[in-house]
Amino acid sequence: MCLLVFIASDYELSTLPWEQAQPRFHVTELTERDEAVRRKFSKPHVYYAGSHEGCGCGFQYGEYEGYEEEADLPDKKNSRRRLAEYLAVALQHQTAVELFACWDGDQAVEPGHRSRIRPADLLQGRTFFQERELVVVAG
Secondary structure, X not given: OOEEEEEEEOOOOOOEOOOOOOOOOEEEEOOXXXXXXXXXXXXXXXXXXXXXXXXXHHHOOOXXXXXXXXXXXXXXXXXHXXXXXXHHHHOOOOOEEEEEXXXXXXXXXXXXXXXXXXXXXXXXXXXXXXXXXXXXXXX
C-alpha cells in the first residue's frame, strides 16, 4: 500500500512529469481514480505529488527509529527537500496551499488529522505525514 500526497492551490501550478528512467520528485494532474480527493480542499487546482519512489512513500522518514535503510535516506531527504521547495514557490503567489496525505484507496475518506506548517517544517522535525492528514502550508 502506498502513501499518496495531493496539493491544492488557488492558482495553477507547474507540473513536473514522472520519468521512470530518472525517478525523482514529480507533480502531475490528477488521474480519474484520484478525482474524489478534490472534495477535501477549499482550493480549485489539485495535483498529485510523488517522490523518487513514484508514490508518496519516499517522502516519509524518521517515523520509526531504525526503520529506514541507511541507503534510502539521502533519496528520501532529497524528495522531501524538493517538495518543500515546490511549496515555497507556490506560496510566492498565495498565502497558503493545502496538502492531503492518505493511503491509496483513502482518497474519498475524510481527514483524520489537521495541521498547519511552513515549508521549512518539512525539512526539520516534521519528516512524515500522518494517515489522512490535511495540512495547511503557509509562509
